[in-house]
Amino acid sequence: MIELIDVEKSYVVDGRAVPALKPTRLEIANGEVFGIVGHSGAGKSTLVRLINRLEAPSGGRVVIDGEDVTGYGDEDLRAFRRKVGMIFQHFNLLFSKTVADNIAFPMKLAGIYSRAEIRERVDELLQRVGLTDQARKYPAQLSGGQKQRVGIARALACRPSILLCDEATSALDPQTTQSVLRLLADINRELNLTIVLITHEMDVVRRVCDRVAVMDAGEVVESGPVTDVFLHPQHTTSREFVFESEQVDEDEMQEDFARARGRILRLTFQGESTYEPLLGSVARESGVDFSILSGRIDRIKETPYGQLTLSLVGGDLNAALAALDRADVHVEVLR
Amino acid sequence: MIESLLTGVDWPQIGMASWDTLIMVGVSLFFSVLLGLPAGVLLFLTGKGQLLEQPVAYAILSFVVNVLRSIPFIILLIVMIPVTVMLIGTSLGVAGAIPPLVAGGAPFFARLVETSMREVDRGIIEATRAMGASVRQVIFGALLPEALPGLIAGITVTAITLVSYAAMSGVVGGGGLGDLAIRYGYQRFQTDVMIITVSLLVVFVQLLQMLGDRLVLYFSHR
Numbered sequence: 001m002i003e004l005i006d007v008e009k010s011y012v013v014d015g016r017a018v019p020a021l022k023p024t025r026l027e028i029a030n031g032e033v034f035g036i037v038g039h040s041g042a043g044k045s046t047l048v049r050l051i052n053r054l055e056a057p058s059g060g061r062v063v064i065d066g067e068d069v070t071g072y073g074d075e076d077l078r079a080f081r082r083k084v085g086m087i088f089q090h091f092n093l094l095f096s097k098t099v100a101d102n103i104a105f106p107m108k109l110a111g112i113y114s115r116a117e118i119r120e121r122v123d124e125l126l127q128r129v130g131l132t133d134q135a136r137k138y139p140a141q142l143s144g145g146q147k148q149r150v151g152i153a154r155a156l157a158c159r160p161s162i163l164l165c166d167e168a169t170s171a172l173d174p175q176t177t178q179s180v181l182r183l184l185a186d187i188n189r190e191l192n193l194t195i196v197l198i199t200h201e202m203d204v205v206r207r208v209c210d211r212v213a214v215m216d217a218g219e220v221v222e223s224g225p226v227t228d229v230f231l232h233p234q235h236t237t238s239r240e241f242v243f244e245s246e247q248v249d250e251d252e253m254q255e256d257f258a259r260a261r262g263r264i265l266r267l268t269f270q271g272e273s274t275y276e277p278l279l280g281s282v283a284r285e286s287g288v289d290f291s292i293l294s295g296r297i298d299r300i301k302e303t304p305y306g307q308l309t310l311s312l313v314g315g316d317l318n319a320a321l322a323a324l325d326r327a328d329v330h331v332e333v334l335r
Numbered sequence: 336m337i338e339s340l341l342t343g344v345d346w347p348q349i350g351m352a353s354w355d356t357l358i359m360v361g362v363s364l365f366f367s368v369l370l371g372l373p374a375g376v377l378l379f380l381t382g383k384g385q386l387l388e389q390p391v392a393y394a395i396l397s398f399v400v401n402v403l404r405s406i407p408f409i410i411l412l413i414v415m416i417p418v419t420v421m422l423i424g425t426s427l428g429v430a431g432a433i434p435p436l437v438a439g440g441a442p443f444f445a446r447l448v449e450t451s452m453r454e455v456d457r458g459i460i461e462a463t464r465a466m467g468a469s470v471r472q473v474i475f476g477a478l479l480p481e482a483l484p485g486l487i488a489g490i491t492v493t494a495i496t497l498v499s500y501a502a503m504s505g506v507v508g509g510g511g512l513g514d515l516a517i518r519y520g521y522q523r524f525q526t527d528v529m530i531i532t533v534s535l536l537v538v539f540v541q542l543l544q545m546l547g548d549r550l551v552l553y554f555s556h557r
Binding site: 052054074077078079080081082084086088090092093094095096097105106108109110138139140154158164 | 458459461462472477480483554
């Protein structure tokens with residue numbers, strides 16, 4: 001488990017301390033994919049670098065699996081960092097080394113692996129990320145997606161238990177993003193690796209994360225299971241991120257509402273209820289007429305969900321609400 | 336006509352002088368790199384925001400480099416005479432030219448090293464640190480290999496600068512083509528000797544640049 005206990009970070013600029021991260025408390029369980037979402041400058045980059053001490057905290061403690069790593073000296077810190085892989089937005093591969101040598105690099109730095117061990121591990125990793133036939137190429141000859149795969153293979157070389165992803169898909173096109181995210185999800189499942197992923201795209205969080213923290217101006221403003229934060233965002237910043245990823249335009253939405261008659265409800269289905277032919281039967285039984293103002297059916301990681309905004313006219317509204325409630329549908333009355 | 340122009344040319348002497356120039360440039364380049372490379376790496380590492388940020392050390396090192404670089408080489412040749420005599424026993428000839436050449440070449444190369452290391456993406460340094468590398472490993476495992484093409488380009492520029500410095504050393508009794516050009520070409524009005532020595536220097540510089548460019552290309556994988 002990663003425990004961040006009241007960690008904070010401030011930088012001294014012109015003799016004044018400027019806070020980059022206000023005191024923050026966060027727990028990340030082993031084997032989970034934890035997302036940190038926020039605009040640039042929100043402090044997420046700082047937060048993730050406190051975990052492997054690329055940044056030293058100005059206050060608070062970082063505890064990994066019960067061990068306080070905050071006070072680690074040079075030697076301990078270096079050994080600890082081998083157990084924490086990291087991938088980057090711009091990949092940060094060494095131009096001067098081939099794909100295979102890039103992947104071997106952390107193992108060589110560790111100085112505890114034999115040549116044969118390194119070769120075997122590199123082959124295994126190349127296979128895992130699907131780049132076996134690119135082993136002898138140089139990074140400059142690869143596409144962005146391939147470079148990130150090399151980055152992932154390199155991060156896994158010393159068999160870490162934690163993988164930090166710093167905007168790992170932000171420089172990739174949508175299709176490549178999807179394949180890289182799928183690779184991360186596979187790794188998480190098969191190796192039971194804890195993944196901490198920072199991004200400014202809620203869509204990335206929706207696809208792979210179990211839990212998420214939303215950051216704004218150096219603090220965590222909301223956190224919880226992705227299903228909660230994504231479907232029922234509380235804080236303004238979280239709502240902005242969700243709307244942005246669903247391409248909801250708030251002004252247009254309000255306009256639609258103004259035109260619609262009757263009550264307006266937002267229904268959220270999760271899991272199996274997403275597939276139930278519920279609306280028709282509720283409408284028939286309660287005599288309520290509905291029209292759909294907006295809707296979306298998708299998945300949060302593996303959980304299917306649906307979110308529909310309806311306007312309801314006539315019939316017995318209370319009976320309809322009761323029926324929806326019985327079917328485990330989350331109802332928000334918007335008007 | 337051409338034959339009468341070249342009658343006074345002592346070819347074996349020109350051959351000797353070319354060889355002397357080659358030796359002066361070669362040896363002084365070797366020592367310039369030997370001293371300039373660590374100095375340049377230190378300049379880079381102690382610089383602002385770098386791995387071993389150390390404002391005082393940086394300021395001192397940077398000052399020394401700047402002082403050596405701001406003295407015109409012809410003056411440096413004269414200023415260095417006592418030091419050279421102390422080191423080598425004479426300030427004349429090929430050997431006597433080498434200490435001032437190194438004094439001019441090493442700080443020049445050090446700055447080029449610093450610049451080419453700054454060209455290395457900070458992200459690569461960060462990634463290497465994140466893998467658990469020590470400062471030593473960051474320098475030898477990432478910084479130097481990544482900066483290699485830039486370093487080779489820097490060595491090329493330094494070598495060419497040393498060719499012209501070496502020619503200048505003829506003024507204070509250094510050997511080589513410059514010495515020949517000054518003694519025969521200038522002081523004895525042998526224009527043909529002047530033309531030949533200058534042509535040889537041009538060819539030498541061209542060859543150095545070509546070799547350097549090829550090596551840069553070979554080691555560059557960007």
